[in-house]
Amino acid sequence: MIAVLVVRDGVLPLGADETVAEAGGEALLAGSGVKDAAGELAALRTGLLAENGTFAPGRWAAQLAQVLADRDQIVLPASPDGRDLAPRLAAELGRPLFPGALRVNETEVELSRWDSRVSVTLPVSGPFVATLLPGVRGVSSAGKCELRAITLPEAEGNDVEVVEVLEAGPGTLDLAEAPKIFAAGAGLGHGALDGPSAVELLGRVASALGASLGATRVVTDAGWTGYERQIGTTGVVANPELYVAFGISGASQHIGGLGHPAHVVSVNTDPFCPMTAMAELGIVADAQSVLAELARLLEVQ
Numbered sequence: 001m002i003a004v005l006v007v008r009d010g011v012l013p014l015g016a017d018e019t020v021a022e023a024g025g026e027a028l029l030a031g032s033g034v035k036d037a038a039g040e041l042a043a044l045r046t047g048l049l050a051e052n053g054t055f056a057p058g059r060w061a062a063q064l065a066q067v068l069a070d071r072d073q074i075v076l077p078a079s080p081d082g083r084d085l086a087p088r089l090a091a092e093l094g095r096p097l098f099p100g101a102l103r104v105n106e107t108e109v110e111l112s113r114w115d116s117r118v119s120v121t122l123p124v125s126g127p128f129v130a131t132l133l134p135g136v137r138g139v140s141s142a143g144k145c146e147l148r149a150i151t152l153p154e155a156e157g158n159d160v161e162v163v164e165v166l167e168a169g170p171g172t173l174d175l176a177e178a179p180k181i182f183a184a185g186a187g188l189g190h191g192a193l194d195g196p197s198a199v200e201l202l203g204r205v206a207s208a209l210g211a212s213l214g215a216t217r218v219v220t221d222a223g224w225t226g227y228e229r230q231i232g233t234t235g236v237v238a239n240p241e242l243y244v245a246f247g248i249s250g251a252s253q254h255i256g257g258l259g260h261p262a263h264v265v266s267v268n269t270d271p272f273c274p275m276t277a278m279a280e281l282g283i284v285a286d287a288q289s290v291l292a293e294l295a296r297l298l299e300v301q
């Protein structure tokens, strides 16, 4: 089994290390700045390094298919670039694609389905391409690793022309990649503001601090914000460095999608709720009052 990672300017995709670990430590890194990126991988044992310029999924799939034809199991992270490349690579190689896997090996793949409500285990008997969901597997260090530079063969491919790559702002960033998250729970709906207005204000305050907006299922079910903002077992699996919870009780289905934040702050009127119990800093206060004060200090309207 081999992992394939798309590297942009030395930056690894989300879930890179876990994918390499799942592939037993062997990976092909393609893109720009691949050697620097390889140095960041704890699970890497054997790395093939292909400096291959700007990402073009159609052409790259045709190039990689020539190099990877004898590899029976190919796994990519289910990052945006991985999700672009994997189906094209599977089509080039004429094999099935298993997207959104939790686990893959030579004989079976476990796939997450129905917004992570069920996992399906399928037997496999031939070559395949799969994408692995980030934030599920975890990683352990491989120790020593060997690196070898390779050149991918030339190939033609159908690609759209990339005019410009825009950095995602905190408001548009995929929650799974957000380093800082301010999240709204049902408790934020109590006070002068109605639920949607309070969540909207939280989003503006979060943006002013370079953080992204998250929410619990109670909040998304109530329609105060979109489902793409829901963190948890039936939402997005995030893994921020900082998580600030406003009026969130800390139910297991919510915490299950939180990863391992280095810093957790909980604003809650209940000092004993699970969210406050797991927080580094527990602010026992009314969530809307704390939010209004933050907005005032940051001059957020």
Ligand SMILES: Cc1cc2nc3c(=O)[nH]c(=O)nc-3n(C[C@H](O)[C@H](O)[C@H](O)COP(=O)(O)OP(=O)(O)OC[C@H]3O[C@@H](n4cnc5c(N)ncnc54)[C@H](O)[C@@H]3O)c2cc1C
Binding pocket: 184, 185, 186, 187, 188, 190, 215, 216, 217, 218, 219, 230, 231, 232, 233, 234, 235, 246, 247, 248, 249, 250, 251, 252, 253, 254, 257, 267, 268, 269, 270, 273, 285, 286, 287, 288
């Ligand atoms: C199959 C299944 C899947 C689920 N998947 C998810 C999921 O993916 N994500 C998810 O989040 N949930 C999920 N849930 C729901 C989950 O069980 C909880 O119900 C939900 O996370 C609770 O959200 P909450 O913390 O916003 O609300 P509550 O549990 O109602 O908590 C509200 C909190 O606000 C506090 N509070 C009240 N007033 C104030 C105030 N004025 N100021 C400050 N704090 C205040 C309260 O003390 C309380 O701690 C799932 C449930 C099931 C059954």
